[in-house]
Amino acid sequence: MNICVVALGKIGLPLAVQFASKGHRVIGADVSERVVQLVNDGAVPFPGEADLDVKLKETVAAGLLSATTDTAAAVAESEAVVVVVPLFVDAEGVPDFGWMDDATRAIARGLKPGTLVSYETTLPVGTTRNRWAPMLAEGSGLTAGTDFHLVFSPERVLTGRVFADLRRYPKLVGGIDETSAAHGVRFYEAVLDFDERPDLDRPNGVWDLGSAEASELAKLAETTYRDVNIGLANQFARFADTVGVDVTKVIEACNTQPYSHIHSPGIAVGGHCIPIYPRMYLWNDPAATVVRSAREANAAMPEYAVDLLAAAYGDLTGVGVLVLGAAYRGGVKETAFSGVFPTVEALRRRGAVPYVSDPMYSNEELAAHGLPGYDGEPLGAAVIQADHAEYRTLSPADLPGVTVLVDGRRVTDPERWTGVRRVVIGG
Ligand SMILES: NC(=O)c1ccc[n+]([C@@H]2O[C@H](COP(=O)([O-])OP(=O)(O)OC[C@H]3O[C@@H](n4cnc5c(N)ncnc54)[C@H](O)[C@@H]3O)[C@@H](O)[C@H]2O)c1
Numbered sequence: 001m002n003i004c005v006v007a008l009g010k011i012g013l014p015l016a017v018q019f020a021s022k023g024h025r026v027i028g029a030d031v032s033e034r035v036v037q038l039v040n041d042g043a044v045p046f047p048g049e050a051d052l053d054v055k056l057k058e059t060v061a062a063g064l065l066s067a068t069t070d071t072a073a074a075v076a077e078s079e080a081v082v083v084v085v086p087l088f089v090d091a092e093g094v095p096d097f098g099w100m101d102d103a104t105r106a107i108a109r110g111l112k113p114g115t116l117v118s119y120e121t122t123l124p125v126g127t128t129r130n131r132w133a134p135m136l137a138e139g140s141g142l143t144a145g146t147d148f149h150l151v152f153s154p155e156r157v158l159t160g161r162v163f164a165d166l167r168r169y170p171k172l173v174g175g176i177d178e179t180s181a182a183h184g185v186r187f188y189e190a191v192l193d194f195d196e197r198p199d200l201d202r203p204n205g206v207w208d209l210g211s212a213e214a215s216e217l218a219k220l221a222e223t224t225y226r227d228v229n230i231g232l233a234n235q236f237a238r239f240a241d242t243v244g245v246d247v248t249k250v251i252e253a254c255n256t257q258p259y260s261h262i263h264s265p266g267i268a269v270g271g272h273c274i275p276i277y278p279r280m281y282l283w284n285d286p287a288a289t290v291v292r293s294a295r296e297a298n299a300a301m302p303e304y305a306v307d308l309l310a311a312a313y314g315d316l317t318g319v320g321v322l323v324l325g326a327a328y329r330g331g332v333k334e335t336a337f338s339g340v341f342p343t344v345e346a347l348r349r350r351g352a353v354p355y356v357s358d359p360m361y362s363n364e365e366l367a368a369h370g371l372p373g374y375d376g377e378p379l380g381a382a383v384i385q386a387d388h389a390e391y392r393t394l395s396p397a398d399l400p401g402v403t404v405l406v407d408g409r410r411v412t413d414p415e416r417w418t419g420v421r422r423v424v425i426g427g
Pocket of ligand 1: 006007008009010011012029030031032035071084085086087099100102103120121122155156157158159272273
């Protein structure tokens with residue numbers, strides 16, 4: 001098959017490499033000249049994706065993968081087009097379709113009869129049928145469903161382990177009609193391999209969910225579920241704090257029963273996905289009070305962590321407070337919607353002098369994100385924001401002057417923190 005992957009980002013590039021490694025001829029289309037140049041040179045544009053460097057070199061050297069900035073020309077040569085251009089939402093959940101609209105118009109210009117177009121970017125329910133189908137039809141002069149096939153197939157992988165996750169999870173597909181769905185299923189069966197999953201009721205593989213809308217909802221539902229679950233865990237944690245109960249022991253006990261899957265409470269829910277998709281869902285379903293409340297509960301946690309600090313330390317005016325961890329989670333060099341930003345703001349509102357350190361970021365990199373780096377200034381307290389593995393062995397000797405530590409992720413070892421007040425959320 002000739003396949004075009006539109007957008008060679010952290011998801012699109014591993015996908016393009018995966019398809020090429022199955023022997024198909026893949027053209028990656030991206031608006032970034034830099035990305036296109038690097039990919040054509042067999043060089044990865046971003047770090048951290050397991051096996052990507054080797055597989056990219058192999059597929060480029062074999063002549064199976066190339067990149068271009070000319071999306072329409074790449075589409076014109078392809079039987080299948082996979083789109084993973086990002087979509088953004090603002091604080092109110094209103095989507096900004098700008099980048100995706102541009103990509104879709106370019107795809108439409110190159111679209112030929114018989115081509116399959118599969119959108120993988122997480123979308124509000126209804127977008128594939130109501131936005132992309134007419135836009136592709138208008139730009140190509142073809143009819144969706146009759147002349148070309150259109151499906152939505154959510155990308156469910158985690159960056160850093162894309163190739164393993166592609167094998168592990170069923171590939172969900174939903175078409176705007178049955179023929180589109182059948183083409184989508186056949187396509188993904190030809191480009192993916194699946195692990196045995198005896199825990200599933202159906203064989204692992206490509207699953208047709210029956211409609212584009214069901215497939216769009218599946219991605220929003222699985223991610224929104226996690227935000228809601230964490231919101232509940234956070235409420236239990238805050239209540240536990242008022243009654244002197246250790247919530248993690250309670251949660252661990254609850255989860256020994258197979259119907260309880262309570263997630264972990266913590267200082268923040270960050271990243272591109274979990275805090276964002278519930279808002280996208282709320283744009284579809286504004287009456288979803290459970291979703292709205294959970295999002296509010298999670299968004300309030302950085303302020304709560306700083307409340308705990310103030311309760312243990314006293315007046316924070318003029319006190320140097322080090323926030324450990326700029327990344328939204330441990331081991332990932334990514335600050336998108338990281339809890340570091342609201343934590344720093346909450347400290348400033350209390351009159352504290354916040355600093356930030358992170359084993360993955362230099363002070364210059366932190367400054368580029370608008371964060372105040374740490375250079376040995378005097379400290380009175382510290383807050384752990386990300387669960388970096390380095391913090392497991394952190395001890396008071398690493399933070400001279402600190403008399404209170406709020407460990408927002410329960411990553412530090414309590415045995416090492418004798419002599420310093422160590423506060424945890426729900427502890
Ligand atoms: N990153 C994740 O962990 C993750 C996980 C699951 C699903 N997803 C989905 O994948 C989507 C893409 O995420 P990502 O992390 O790969 O993004 P990314 O920011 O790593 O890459 C985006 C790429 O899109 C390119 N681009 C922008 N406009 C374009 C256009 N009009 N035509 C062609 N290319 C264009 C950019 O140059 C960039 O290379 C997300 O919006 C999300 O829905 C991401």
